[in-house]
Amino acid sequence: MRIMSAFYRNNDGNEKKIHLGEMTTHVYTQKLKRKLFCPTENCTARVSFSGGRYPHFRTWKYDQHSKKCPYHFDRIPVNLGRNVTDIVSTEISYNRRQKALHDAYTQMNLSEEEREAIRISRNRHRPKAQSITTRKEQVKGEQLVLFDSKLYEDNLIFRRRNLSKRYVDEIFESDIGQIRLVMGNIASSIEAGNVAEIVVKNNDQVITVVFEESFTADPFNSSYLNKFWAINQVLDQDIVQFTGIGDIRKSTRSKRLELVIHAGTDFKVNNKDMSAVAAQIALDQYRLG
Ligand SMILES: [Zn+2]
Structure with a gap:
């Protein structure tokens, strides 16, 4: 998620909110560096400013947002090869997630000819095996350079990380612990409390989509709570295609694979936002009286 503003705290403890539009690299390096904080109340994470073509605030290297902060993300150890293990954040921007979900839906609905x-x-443009290997070596090199704290902060590695799209039957135990964009048709959706357990299917393989307490507690998800009935309403009429981004894990209870979704905007029903679908159904019913 893009951080659009920051709190500036000076040495006297005074605080001022600063928007991205007010920032320049000069002001940042001269005056504000190390004094900018996450705009969320009670969150102590520092942020830095990055100028250039797409100016943005980003989380200070190794700082953690509070659990309740909407900018919170997990840092997981990633093996970069050559015996180097570093901490790499799993943050993938909101816009990239939305685009990936949209692309996945398009991919699911291509005709045979397409x-x-x-x-x-793809075959025509496939580069020779040799050049792929070379490029991989280069990427590895850059990742190692990123180990240097200054470049690390530049986040280059995330632009290279792929958000892998997979049909349900292409998800395996080796995906556990990874972020995946999962595609399939909804087989059932059972409401439980203010969320639901959704079973998504492809080629007779299933995965259970779950929403946990952290989902329910996140104020950014409030418009999705108690709206899961909308899925069953659509399911009564039609096939429902599901696309969703989350963590793959194995249920300790059922021993089956699960997709854990953290944000209401991270999944779509027939390429639509679920709260928007629910609002549309409610409106249609009201009109019909
Ligand atoms: Zn924060």
Whole structure:
């Protein structure tokens, strides 16, 4: 999620909110560096400013947002090869998530002819094996350079990380602990409290989509709570295609694979936002009286 503003705290403890539009690299390095904080109340994470073509605030290296902060994200150890293990955040921007969900839906609904056309054009443009290897080596090199704290802060690595799209039957135990964009059709949705357990299916394989306490507690998800009935309403009429981004894990109880979703905006029903679907159904019912 893009951080659009920050709190500036000077040495006297005075505080001022600063918006991205007011920032310049000069002012930042001269005056504000190390004095900018996350705009969320009671969150102690520091932020830095990055100028250039797409100016933005970003979380200070190794700082953690409070659990309740909407900018909170987990830092997980990632093996970069060559015996170097570093902490890399799993943050993927909101816009990238939305685009990935949209692309996944398009991919699910391609005609045979379109699939064939894409396959052919991919084969034509496929670079030689040699150049792929070279490029991989280069990426590894850059990742190692990122180990240096200054470059690390530049976050280059995240732009290279892929948000892998997978159909339900392409998710395996090896995906446990990874972020995946999962695609399939909704087989059932059972409401439990203010959320639901959704079973998504493809080629006879299923995955359970779960929403946990942290989802319910997050104020950013409030418009999704108690709206899961909308899925069953659509399911009564039609096939419902599901696309959702979350963590893959194995349920300790059922031993089955689960997709844990953390944000209401991270999943779509037939490419639509679920709270928008619920609002539309409610409006239609009201009009019909
Ligand atoms: Zn924060």
